[in-house]
Amino acid sequence: MFDSLTKRLNRAFKNISGKGKLTEKNMDEMLKEVRMSLLEADVNYRVVKDFIETIKEQALGQKVYDALDPAQMVLKIVRDELTNLLGSTTAEINYKEDGITTIMMVGLQGTGKTTASAKIANLMSKKQDRKVLLAACDVIRPAAIEQLQTLGKQIDVEVYTEGVQVDALTTAKNALAYAKANGYDTVLFDTAGRLHVDEELMKELEKIKKAVKPSDILLTVDAMTGQDIVNVAESFNEKLDVTGLVLTKLDGDARGGGILSVRAITHVPVKFVGTGEKIEDLDVFHPDRMAERILG
Ligand code: GDP
Numbered sequence: 001m002f003d004s005l006t007k008r009l010n011r012a013f014k015n016i017s018g019k020g021k022l023t024e025k026n027m028d029e030m031l032k033e034v035r036m037s038l039l040e041a042d043v044n045y046r047v048v049k050d051f052i053e054t055i056k057e058q059a060l061g062q063k064v065y066d067a068l069d070p071a072q073m074v075l076k077i078v079r080d081e082l083t084n085l086l087g088s089t090t091a092e093i094n095y096k097e098d099g100i101t102t103i104m105m106v107g108l109q110g111t112g113k114t115t116a117s118a119k120i121a122n123l124m125s126k127k128q129d130r131k132v133l134l135a136a137c138d139v140i141r142p143a144a145i146e147q148l149q150t151l152g153k154q155i156d157v158e159v160y161t162e163g164v165q166v167d168a169l170t171t172a173k174n175a176l177a178y179a180k181a182n183g184y185d186t187v188l189f190d191t192a193g194r195l196h197v198d199e200e201l202m203k204e205l206e207k208i209k210k211a212v213k214p215s216d217i218l219l220t221v222d223a224m225t226g227q228d229i230v231n232v233a234e235s236f237n238e239k240l241d242v243t244g245l246v247l248t249k250l251d252g253d254a255r256g257g258g259i260l261s262v263r264a265i266t267h268v269p270v271k272f273v274g275t276g277e278k279i280e281d282l283d284v285f286h287p288d289r290m291a292e293r294i295l296g
Contacts, residue, residue, distance in 0.1 A: 001251070001293065004254070005040075008033065017071035020069070027064075034055070041257050042227055086290050101186045102214045104191060105190050106242070110193070119274065131183060136148045169211060175189065191208060205240055223259060229261075233268055248274035251274075269285075
């Protein structure tokens with residue numbers, strides 16, 4: 001993952017390490033290389049600009065030019081700022097202490113929303129001992145309901161559905177009532193996706209939001225679409241106030257531009273990453289660990 005970014009960043013640091021005192025010229029050359037490697041990784045140019053400026057300020061503030069071995073200091077500054085860029089700390093799910101935790105899964109078709117719903121349901125039921133219900137609210141495509149039912153069976157989590165005859169809002173309300181009556185503590189609503197963000201989709205999602213008062217609205221975005229995820233996330237966030245992102249298909253993302261841009265621009269934290277097609281291929285997102293991985 002992100003191999004070429006890691007390689008280029010390492011090359012940049014090599015140029016300043018083992019040289020003793022650092023001059024501003026060395027630093028500028030190093031930062032130029034860092035800047036180029038981020039731009040080539042498809043990181044948003046505004047994000048790159050702010051990132052480089054912050055590193056410069058930090059380097060001055062921490063007096064790296066007076067230090068005897070400045071390379072380690074610079075590397076630490078870059079690591080810390082990379083962690084900040086990715087969101088600083090792990091963003092947790094907003095579990096409700098009393099009552100049912102309701103999680104709306106939203107996203108464009110094909111981004112991996114249904115898969116992510118099942119992966120998260122599996123994680124919560126197996127690892128966190130929660131009693132989870134999956135609600136099939138994508139009533140546009142019959143195949144979506146079947147897909148969720150198949151996944152539900154696989155992970156041993158019940159799927160609530162009323163088929164495609166009943167609209168999504170009614171299904172969502174009834175699923176919540178069913179969860180209350182049957183002792184569930186968590187409901188994940190798998191909503192419909194479209195190929196593009198459109199008014200009709202947003203209206204339906206807004207209605208479901210009003211009805212189920214979600215503890216979290218998680219938007220799935222496909223990491224392979226790079227910076228495009230920023231535009232998608234902004235559109236959904238404007239209408240719905242998304243509380244977290246699930247960055248899917250990170251296993252297929254060679255560059256890393258999306259993950260490094262989206263938090264800084266949208267301010268929505270990444271809560272999970274999808275790393276493959278299998279149910280277990282889901283990680284809680286830790287910004288510090290991801291920064292370490294990127295730096296190699
Ligand atoms: P939806 O239309 O948004 O509900 O998308 P699906 O959940 O049906 O997923 C679309 C395709 O992406 C399926 O073939 C999934 O197996 C695949 N997929 C989902 N998440 C991941 C992931 O993290 N990595 C990879 N490689 N494939 C994924």
